[in-house]
Amino acid sequence: xxxxxxxxxxxxxxxxxxxxxxxxxxNKYASEVMIHSNNMSANGKSxxxxxxxxxxxxxxxxxxxxxxxxxxxxxxxxxxxxNKFGEDIED
Amino acid sequence: MLTRRYLTVQELFDEQAExxxxxxxxxxxxxxxxxxxxxxxKPGLAMAGYFAQIRAERIQVLGNTEISFLQTLSxxxxxxxxxxxxxxxxxxxxxxxxxxxxxxxxxxxNKHKIAVLQSALQSSVFIRQIxxxxxxxxxxxxxxxxxxxxxxxxxxxxxxxSSIGKSECALDLIVRGHRLVSDDMVNIKLVPPDVLIGxxxxxxxxxxxxxxxxxxxxxxxxxVAAVRYRxxxxxxxxxxxxxxxxxxERLGLDERTTRILGIDLPLIKMPVAxxxxxxxxxxxxxxxxxxxxxxxxxARDFDRKVGDQLTKKALTGYEGDIRE
Numbered sequence: 001x002x003x004x005x006x007x008x009x010x011x012x013x014x015x016x017x018x019x020x021x022x023x024x025x026x027n028k029y030a031s032e033v034m035i036h037s038n039n040m041s042a043n044g045k046s047x048x049x050x051x052x053x054x055x056x057x058x059x060x061x062x063x064x065x066x067x068x069x070x071x072x073x074x075x076x077x078x079x080x081x082x083n084k085f086g087e088d089i090e091d
Numbered sequence: 092m093l094t095r096r097y098l099t100v101q102e103l104f105d106e107q108a109e110x111x112x113x114x115x116x117x118x119x120x121x122x123x124x125x126x127x128x129x130x131x132x133k134p135g136l137a138m139a140g141y142f143a144q145i146r147a148e149r150i151q152v153l154g155n156t157e158i159s160f161l162q163t164l165s166x167x168x169x170x171x172x173x174x175x176x177x178x179x180x181x182x183x184x185x186x187x188x189x190x191x192x193x194x195x196x197x198x199x200x201n202k203h204k205i206a207v208l209q210s211a212l213q214s215s216v217f218i219r220q221i222x223x224x225x226x227x228x229x230x231x232x233x234x235x236x237x238x239x240x241x242x243x244x245x246x247x248x249x250x251x252x253s254s255i256g257k258s259e260c261a262l263d264l265i266v267r268g269h270r271l272v273s274d275d276m277v278n279i280k281l282v283p284p285d286v287l288i289g290x291x292x293x294x295x296x297x298x299x300x301x302x303x304x305x306x307x308x309x310x311x312x313x314x315v316a317a318v319r320y321r322x323x324x325x326x327x328x329x330x331x332x333x334x335x336x337x338x339x340e341r342l343g344l345d346e347r348t349t350r351i352l353g354i355d356l357p358l359i360k361m362p363v364a365x366x367x368x369x370x371x372x373x374x375x376x377x378x379x380x381x382x383x384x385x386x387x388x389x390a391r392d393f394d395r396k397v398g399d400q401l402t403k404k405a406l407t408g409y410e411g412d413i414r415e
Contacts, residue, residue: 027254032252041234042234042236042276043275045253045254046236046253046275046276047300048275048295049236049275051294051295052292052294054294
């Protein structure tokens, strides 16, 4: 199963809008996505699930993607988080 | 998977000081010690010199018997046995019934950094209360992507891939008067020996996400009777896309099960297709579960009727319909 560790870089952390961006991206792919953080796990296609991780700035998330299009999705997810969900543009 | 299989003495104190009427009386440096077993120990035999069964990382409860026995020992012997018990890396000592610790106990515990707590409860009550608490706290647990509903008092866990319509189905059930425990994510705890209790994570409790509508609060919208804090899980319904290649259960004669935290639960595989109202089907599944629990299996009863009919026909050679 392809895995990737990504650190939250935007100031606000993984808030509702950010979580919905992850879900929208994940839903474009057939692969199953699990996100693990601090002994907690959530389905990457569930906004509420992702929010229970309460991942703030600096939190490490492990993305665990399983399916035919897993590698591409994994790259896109990492890119989304590395780009701070399009926030914090000024700094 | 939520895996947290220990508790520190400090956490026990913070959460249970009021309920168990606890105070810390010595060994403050030992508050970060771990408790790994929900079972407590009374170290009576250890005090008499038999140390083999003293278990590490357990709570040692000292009642009237233990304390009065310690007082019969000479000062040196008392130091010796307490030293040996402390060396077994126990979690902490808890004295019941507001008993005061002998000076040797305080000294040894401060030396070995083991906390000494005191409860105002008497031993039997204290042990019962703390065991219930510890069993719940140290229970095996996991979290699952799914919806947990209370339907006619039965805990029904609905599983399935995202966007298959679990939340929509749950909303339908809520409108029909059933109660939501959790949507999207269910935390499940094993209460020994075989009960699984599901509840929602604090942050998202009673919330639901529906495509097109966004995040809604079921308790606010439908009232307190539409939700439940937690529920024993009694039936699992797996929603899946209808695949023509798969033959779904047509008779209901064979009981399927699924395993969660090592416990087998009845499982129904439910194909989703246009024109199938999932909420009503799941509601009927819960009714059928109630019937089964009361010892009546519709499918088996029906099968028996068919069998009887066939035997009668074979015996009489009659071709028409046989009425009872």
